[in-house]
Amino acid sequence: MRISILTESGDIHTIEVDSQMELENIKALLEADCNIPADEQILLHNEVELSDPKSTLEGNKVVQDDILTLYRRVKNPRTTNIAAVPSSTGGPSVRPGQLQSGGGDPHNAEQIRQHLLSNPAMLQQLRANQPELAAAAESDPNRFHELIRELDVQRQQAESARSREIARLNADPFDIEAQSRIEEAIRLENVAANLEAAMEFNPESFGRVTMLYIDVEVNGHPVKAFVDSGAQATIMSPSCAETCGIMRLVDRRFAGVARGVGVAKILGRVHSAQIRVGQDLFLACSFTIMEGKGVDLLFGLDMLKRHQACIDLKKDCLVINGTEIRFLSEHELPSSARETAELTSEEMELINKGASSSPSASGEGTASASTPSATISTTEASGSSAPVSAPVPAPAPVRVTSAPQSTSAPADSSSEHFPEEHIQTLMGLGATREQVIAALNAAGGDMDTAAGFLF
Structure with missing residues (x-):
């Protein structure tokens, strides 16, 4: 018959055995599969320990597809004196007879503490996830050992509760609710396995991607420009235009309003201004002057195509007319690109209500921390329609109402x-x-x- 073995780590081993096989032979099989010596194995069936090594599975009322829980027995529990081991940070040492090994071996707990203290990166990570445990590791060995034992007890209780829940769900295979919960448990196990595989084989996928910025000069003023091939037009903020001294060139006949979940006002357009890229590459550029938080200058697809630019990620540079302009390192980015964007109260409310389960469904999803972009359209003075892409407060599809000599405020x-x-x-x-x-x-x-x- 087939039985399943649930280990302390949450792994499930399925084995084929005979119902008349004795318990000591079962443990010998598990010793090869789970790397736990037979004399240290504790097998539970319906929360009852199977202690007689000569008893059979049938004698213990184990039937087809039953689940046995396997624990490892801690050998030779004792009171341990580790007073000679001082704290690495000069804190109090452990007093004799103060530690009991009820929840685990204190030697192992002390080894863990010493390993943490010798590894600053790991200690920093622990400080972020378990601040109390990290503080105890640095200054209070007694408290650290107590917390380790508490965590061990909590883990065992969780495993025990999990095994009871599995047994309860498997009791009635025709219970629709139970089968739904089993399906969800399997899904969560698959998600956890997928996460573990990604962390092991593709850890780089959890790193933060640095946005593409280059150094440019506009009218002699240095600006950090965000290179965005997904933006249809080159955008400049009014403050940057003032700094660069080109606000006097803004054609306000191209003003308009970009409306999405929020609104952003288009002040107009600078039809031609010279920018310097690299050491000696001068380019003619046009800017749409638009209000809204984001970047000072967004180098859009119109300029990339006009100058036949190439984004070379292998060389980490932007190539224009054979000139390579390197992308900025993370520490060189403007503060707005390095800071993590915080959700507004309205966005948090939408998330809590489930109204924004997907950005494509509601148009109210969160955007990049640095430069959310949205596709808009603006009607120029000549009557022709030209697509534009610009940073707006929210990345939803928007409309722009524009008319010559428009001075209206955002509606x-x-x-x-x-x-x-x-x-x-x-x-x-x-x-x-x-x-x-x-x-x-x-x-x-x-x-x-x-x-x-x-x-």
Whole structure:
């Protein structure tokens, strides 16, 4: 028959055995599979220890597909005197007879503490995840050993509860709720296995990616430009334009408003300005001057294509006309690119409500910590339509209302007029009025598309 063995580490071993096989032979098999000596094995069935080595599985009422829990017995428990081991940070040493080995071997706990103290990186990581344990490791060996024992007891209790839960769920194979929970448990195990495999074989995937910035000069003023091939146009902030002295060249006939979850005002366009890239490469560039948090200068796809630039990630540089301009290292980035963006209260509320389960569904997902971009369109003075990409407060699809000589301020999304019956229909699906109006704004008034944004 087939039985499963659940170990302390959470691993499950499935073995084929005979129902008349004696317990001592079962332990001999497990010694080869689990690397635990037979005399140190503790086997539990339904929370009852199987202690008679000559008893059979059938005699212990173990049937097909049952789960046995395997623990390792701590040999020769004793009171240990490690008073001679001082704290590495000059803290108090352990007093004789103070440590009992009820939850584990204190020698092992002290070895762990000494290893932590000799490894500053590991101690720093522990300080971030378990500050109390890290503080005890540095200054209080007694407390450290107590915490280690407590963690060991908690782990054993969790494993015991898990084995009881598995046994309960397997008791009735026709219980739909139990099968659903088993399915979820299997899914979580697969997720944990996937994470473990990624950390072992692809640890670089957990590192932070540095955005691509280069040093440029605009009108003689140094600027750190963000290279974004996903942005359709080159964007400059008003403060940067003031610093570079080109605000006097802004054509305000190209002003407009970018509206998404938030709004950003387009002040106009500088049609031509010279920038210097590298040591002696001078390029003609046009800028869309746009308000909003993000970067000072965003080097967009229009300029990359105009000058046939190549982003060479192998050499970590931007190549323009044969000139290689290196990308900035992380410590050279502007502070806005290095700081981690914090969620606003509105974003946290949406996450808590589950309204923004995916950015594509609601248009309210979080953006890059440095430069969220959104695709917009602006109507120029000539009447032609040119696509633009610019940093806005939120990375949702947006619309830009633009007209020659426009001086209007950003309009509130609630000022849009939509049929009341459309609003009430969408509100009947569980959304608030503000969410419905925002979705209708993003969908251009189309009720079906707005419903797709909301749900």
